[in-house]
Amino acid sequence: MFMAPLATRAAALEFTSPGFAETAIIATSSPAANIPWEWQALSPVYTYSFDNVNKYDPSRPMTIKINYEKTNNYFKQIFILDEISGIWQPMLSKDVPEKKYLTTMTTSTSGKLIVLSNPDLLTVGTASWYKYKNGNFAASPDFKKGSVLRVTNLVNGKFVDVTINDFGPERAKHPDRVIDLDKVAFQKIASTKDGLIKIKVEPLKVIAPTINKSQLQLSAAPTISASSAVIMRESDGSIIWGKNEAKVSPLASLTKLVAVRTFLDLRPSLDKIVAYKVQDENYNYLYCKPWESAKLKVKDGETMTIENLIYSALVGSANNAVESLVRVSGLSRPEFIKKMNDTVKGWGATSTSFIEPTGLSPQNVSSPFDYAIITKEVFTNPLLKKISTTASYSFKTVNTKVAHKLNNTSQLVRNAQYPIIGSKTGYLDEAGNCLMTRVQAPKGNLIVINFGSPSSAASFWDNEQMIRYGLRQLSK
Secondary structure (H helix, E strand, O other): OEEOOOOOOOOOEEEEEOOOOOOEEEEEEOOOOOOOOOOEEOOOEEEEEEOOHHHOOOOOOEEEEEEOOOOOOEEEEEEEEEOOOOEEEEOOOEEEOOOOEEEEEEOOOEEEEEEEEEEEEEOEEEEEEEOOOOOOEEEOOOOOOOOEEEEEEOOOOOEEEEEEEEOOOOOOOOOOEEEEEEHHHHOOOOOHHHOOEEEEEEEEEOOOOOOOHHHHOOOOOOOOOOOEEEEEEOOOOEEEEEEOOOOOEEOHHHHHHHHHHHHHOOOOOOOOEEEOOHHHHHHHOOOOOHHHOOOOOOOOOOEEEHHHHHHHHHOOOOHHHHHHHHHHOOOOHHHHHHHHHHHHHHHOOOOOEOOOOOOOOOOOEEOHHHHHHHHHHHOOOHHHHHHHOOOEEEEEOOOOOOEEEEEOOOHHHHHOOOOEEEEEEEEEOOOEEEEEEEEOOOOOOEEEEEEEEOOHHHHHHHHHHHHHHHHHHHOO
């Protein structure tokens, strides 16, 4: 057995190779600039090679051990550089955070290694419990449902394997909380009287989003499926990252934010009671079949407040509610649509055009860059921040007392994983899936927009990657 330690004060690299007693030549260098954007370097780059490699038996893998000096509570892996593609590839690694080292196996007798940490995946911290499904389950804000984690109590060494089946806890409220364990799982490693326990988690099975796997490739910038996208810093309008950001295409229900802002600029009384008219939804059917339109299920003559209509338009993306607002605005429908167009042109969105107020027409067009300008201006009205980020909204019609509950069409809003201060989804066959999120950040709010993602899941994944990338860039 041979062990080749790195003789420096920095994190040490060691090889354990049964039956192979050659000396490793090891050099260190600063972390490369092309590491995947989701990850941060926790070690230098280690370049290693062995003499007399013809003596090595590849059927007996070598164990690699890399020590790291600084405490790090996030998911860590050893990566090896693919010399052909120039891309760092993850190796199946085991982290021992209490002793500050990782191990992996290899049959490669030369290469470049680095330890990377993902600051979006907390793996060491605390865990609490709650009663939910009465089994080996847990809630996580980092790992997708269906992922399997081994949870170890760092005080007594007991562990339990759990499946993620819920979202939580909110990381903004509990920054060191890794997961919440189902009561049954918690009792296998601690007493419920303990409340919070110190734990580590090891991913045994990680569920990726249900999207094309080519989107998951490691790269120095986001790899997204959307046809066009942009990340803008709101304070100065600077572009942090973009993909075909000036491309003009249908924007679907992102239109609704402009319609509601146009309506609010007329200074309506939000508690005014108005009656619904069937004509409101008939306008929608000029562009789609009745069963294709998202709508508020009310009947002719039912009454509600203007506030109810605004929440219906933005939280539930109800097309008929938008047309109701247009009707009670005091403007004719052509005048209202003209005002929408004049407003965005005045803001500098010169590639944007609307022919109706809901987004059902594919002739309503914009670009991610234009819509970022629109977003910045729209949210100067604080009411839109509140409404667009409401996870659910309930009301009863005034005269018939029929109850309605609307859930936000954005899962990013519902999950509350990020500090979102503005959001709207959109979909048309011609537009694909579109999404705008406005995210609070200490060094300047982010506006994140993607047009033309091929599915709802891909749209949220695209937007989430851009949020994380934008926040990472602002933190540098």
